[in-house]
Amino acid sequence: MTAERVHPNYVAIWVWLVVLMVAGVLATRLPLGKSAVNSLIFAIAAVKAALVALNYMHLRSENWLIYALAIVPVLLVVAMTLVLFPDIVFHH
Amino acid sequence: MTVVFEQSTPALRGKIAIWWVIASEVMIFGGAVGSYIMARAASPGWSAEAAHLSTFMAAINTFVLLTSSMTMAMAFASYQKGDQRGVRRFLLLTILLGLAFLGIKAYEYTSHIMEGAVPWSGSFWSFYYMLTGLHALHVLAGAIVNFILFLAAGRGLSTGYRIEIAGLYWHFVDIVWIFLFPLLYLSY
Amino acid sequence: MSNPPRVAPSPSSVAQAAHGELGFWRTYVFTTDHKTIAKQYLSLGLFMAFVGGYLAYVMRWQLAFPDTSIPGFGFVGPETYNALVTNHGTIMVFFVAMPILLGAFGNFLIPLMIGARDMAFPRLNMLSFWILAVSALLILISFFVPAGGASAGWTGYAPLSARAEYTGVNWGINLWLFAHALEFSSFLIGGVNFLTTAITMRAPGMTFSRLPLVIWQLLTASVIFLLSVGPLIAAAVMLLMDRLLGTSFFVPEGGGDPLLWEHLFWFFGHPEVYVILLPGLGAVLEVLAVFSRKPIFGYRWIIYSTLATGVLSFLVWAHHMFISGMDPRLVMPFSIATILISVPLSLIIFSMILTLWKGSIRLATPMLWALGFIAMFILGGLTGIVNGSAALDIQIHGTHFVVAHFHYTLLSVVIFGGFTGLYFWFPKMFGRMMNEPLGKLHFLLTLLFFNLTFFPMHAVGLAGMPRRIANPLQYEFLKAVQPLNVQITISAIGLIIAQLPFLINFAWSIMAGRKAESNPWEAATLEWTAPSPPPHGNWGEAIPTVYRGPYEYSPPGVREDYLPQDRALAAGSAKERR
Numbered sequence: 001m002t003a004e005r006v007h008p009n010y011v012a013i014w015v016w017l018v019v020l021m022v023a024g025v026l027a028t029r030l031p032l033g034k035s036a037v038n039s040l041i042f043a044i045a046a047v048k049a050a051l052v053a054l055n056y057m058h059l060r061s062e063n064w065l066i067y068a069l070a071i072v073p074v075l076l077v078v079a080m081t082l083v084l085f086p087d088i089v090f091h092h
Numbered sequence: 093m094t095v096v097f098e099q100s101t102p103a104l105r106g107k108i109a110i111w112w113v114i115a116s117e118v119m120i121f122g123g124a125v126g127s128y129i130m131a132r133a134a135s136p137g138w139s140a141e142a143a144h145l146s147t148f149m150a151a152i153n154t155f156v157l158l159t160s161s162m163t164m165a166m167a168f169a170s171y172q173k174g175d176q177r178g179v180r181r182f183l184l185l186t187i188l189l190g191l192a193f194l195g196i197k198a199y200e201y202t203s204h205i206m207e208g209a210v211p212w213s214g215s216f217w218s219f220y221y222m223l224t225g226l227h228a229l230h231v232l233a234g235a236i237v238n239f240i241l242f243l244a245a246g247r248g249l250s251t252g253y254r255i256e257i258a259g260l261y262w263h264f265v266d267i268v269w270i271f272l273f274p275l276l277y278l279s280y
Numbered sequence: 281m282s283n284p285p286r287v288a289p290s291p292s293s294v295a296q297a298a299h300g301e302l303g304f305w306r307t308y309v310f311t312t313d314h315k316t317i318a319k320q321y322l323s324l325g326l327f328m329a330f331v332g333g334y335l336a337y338v339m340r341w342q343l344a345f346p347d348t349s350i351p352g353f354g355f356v357g358p359e360t361y362n363a364l365v366t367n368h369g370t371i372m373v374f375f376v377a378m379p380i381l382l383g384a385f386g387n388f389l390i391p392l393m394i395g396a397r398d399m400a401f402p403r404l405n406m407l408s409f410w411i412l413a414v415s416a417l418l419i420l421i422s423f424f425v426p427a428g429g430a431s432a433g434w435t436g437y438a439p440l441s442a443r444a445e446y447t448g449v450n451w452g453i454n455l456w457l458f459a460h461a462l463e464f465s466s467f468l469i470g471g472v473n474f475l476t477t478a479i480t481m482r483a484p485g486m487t488f489s490r491l492p493l494v495i496w497q498l499l500t501a502s503v504i505f506l507l508s509v510g511p512l513i514a515a516a517v518m519l520l521m522d523r524l525l526g527t528s529f530f531v532p533e534g535g536g537d538p539l540l541w542e543h544l545f546w547f548f549g550h551p552e553v554y555v556i557l558l559p560g561l562g563a564v565l566e567v568l569a570v571f572s573r574k575p576i577f578g579y580r581w582i583i584y585s586t587l588a589t590g591v592l593s594f595l596v597w598a599h600h601m602f603i604s605g606m607d608p609r610l611v612m613p614f615s616i617a618t619i620l621i622s623v624p625l626s627l628i629i630f631s632m633i634l635t636l637w638k639g640s641i642r643l644a645t646p647m648l649w650a651l652g653f654i655a656m657f658i659l660g661g662l663t664g665i666v667n668g669s670a671a672l673d674i675q676i677h678g679t680h681f682v683v684a685h686f687h688y689t690l691l692s693v694v695i696f697g698g699f700t701g702l703y704f705w706f707p708k709m710f711g712r713m714m715n716e717p718l719g720k721l722h723f724l725l726t727l728l729f730f731n732l733t734f735f736p737m738h739a740v741g742l743a744g745m746p747r748r749i750a751n752p753l754q755y756e757f758l759k760a761v762q763p764l765n766v767q768i769t770i771s772a773i774g775l776i777i778a779q780l781p782f783l784i785n786f787a788w789s790i791m792a793g794r795k796a797e798s799n800p801w802e803a804a805t806l807e808w809t810a811p812s813p814p815p816h817g818n819w820g821e822a823i824p825t826v827y828r829g830p831y832e833y834s835p836p837g838v839r840e841d842y843l844p845q846d847r848a849l850a851a852g853s854a855k856e857r858r
Contacts (some may be wrong), residue, residue, distance in 0.1 A: 007169060009163045010166055010169070011250045014159065014162040015160045019274075021155065022151075025278065026235075027249065028280075030184040037280055038280055041279060042279075045271050048158075049267045049271065052263050053263070053267055055165075056161050056162070056266075061120050065108070065111075068114075069112060069114065070114070071113040072507070073115045073116075073118035073122065073507060073510075074111075074118060075120050076507060077118065077119060077122025077125075080122075081122075084126070085133075086542065086610065087610065088540055088543070089134045090539055090607075100480035104480060105400045105401075105476050108475075109374055109475075111474075115506060115507065116471075116472075118510070119507055123510050123547075126516075127544070130535070135535065154419035183312060211521060211526075212526040212527050214535070215536070218518075218528065222517060226517060272637070
């Protein structure tokens, strides 16, 4: 059950999340090309999601089954979207 | 005489169960988000529609939800320390922040509708309402569960292991928003 | 915090039920006992099988004798026919096959075969059944609303399904969508329950490599369902918005894409057929071992094949869409993957045949059904390869050839696999034996009429008869095969009537069959160590401890011809296989 687990510093994670969120908003104001900005904001989102998942959801200390449950559906959905891209995006 | 052996705990069972639920929810939101990405990539002009959204309000909402994730994690940490008042305090904060999110969302929806941007106004708006509506329903469900746990915590901490399980769900809902924010409000 | 108490938990309802305190409603209606819930799913499935069968009867009569009044129904026009075809498919897949093979078999077998007293979440289990019951009610109600039931096919293709004015059916399809939302939720909750239970509540010594194969199949099916249904749930929300709010996710005029619906539907729809297939396959595997008195040949390889089938099932969905107008570059990869998926399944069929080889065969009724499954599934699988070859599919897509194919595969699982399991586990479920002669009669009649019904359908399909048309005689080129249509219809009615021996047997045996001992089939798996039927909590004071795999039949050096999983051997006795 619940032994005294050393857990991450939740407040520190929160600070990072807020900083990243502001960075994401500011990124849209940068004089970069469209795809550069899009890549940046989604990279930032991915980092935020990873911070929440690894720290708040304790993924850092979970076993392989839980990791698989977290990762496999994401890969599956990405794969599905990629397979559908030629059809839905380029044939409209 | 009952046989005694190594038995899994309700906490472990609940945790495994909620991760399976999260896996299937990833497929649901993933299907919805994937469809949005493809539809947007196929149609020019959505950025113009998206410009009608208030990035400022959504940023506030993002801040609200991120903070609620922190308070939810702290509620569970309080349970681990046996701190009943801490549990109630942090659960209550999480619930209030969740309700604040919904309130801001409701305000957003109202202002869009007043301007004539309804679900059937065009593809972008259809997806916007579908994605944020589905997400908001999940926030509401999570807030209700958290409220039930808040009431239970008033009576004692024996079922407090459920806070971790509800927390995992709540963090997942937060992660969905972490992606919806750039997808809908920030991207070009 | 304190550590958890290290005793086997005994839910209070178990203790209460043991004292008979629960009363009628908590014992039979709002029960949390997995065995009773399993029977509830079984009852729902059998009842809806009547409804689905009745719809099939009406459809077939219309096809054989178009524009005549169908006895017990009346005249059928094209719109009505569409509703019949739609609901026949929907009901058979979601309200017969899944409740029986997953709801009933899964709920009954998983705790008993892994050595647990109940599911991990008994109250959620009860909830999942009642959600499904409400869902079934919505489908039944949909027949009686203005403009009748859903009529856009069980596949609900857009844009036909996306606007009420395209079908003329408004609330029929809306209710159909709500019913789906509910049944998806029901099976999601159920799947989570199955997986959590199997992961965390196996008896001591029950490692994953000692699990009976039917459990492996049920778990794989649950994973497949959990991971495949999500995009369709999203799509169903979008379709509801199209219908109720006038959005255009799938309507071309509004900027939507009908192909998106097809992709999202079949991304689930194809894995779904494996969700149905695997548990039926599992039941057959169990019976083959018991009634050949031999271990299953290639236990490990069957597991690998099952997992491979699970993975591959996600990679073949667009074989339903070869001529849909989708990107032609998708056709070849999906065709190749479709042919590939026959490999692991063939391996499993070969293992089944090798299990029989030189076995000491006992031709009891469950074994007859299992053998029938093998034969029928091979036939269905062969036409699967034909359909999966994209070049051939151009000719046969949307014809009755496809209908013949999927009835051979699906019905071999649901009917042959389902009855394999039902006849086999009936003594455990109800504490009585079924009548053998009636069972054999049921099998022979079903085998006969099943083939008479669906084999000629291949020819009708090759002649070009499309699916979902109400009157084949409107086409000059189909007049030549109309005699086949008539024969199919008559055989279909025979197939329905052939189920009568089963119904009589089932009802009579429950009430007055010979009482069953705990292990009438001399089987080695754990459910046969509990009484027939098992009490609340399944075993008395001690749950079993497991010492070996599930298929120790005809082991050397043992007096009986099998070794139960839970029998401890004296030191120095016969060497264990695993």
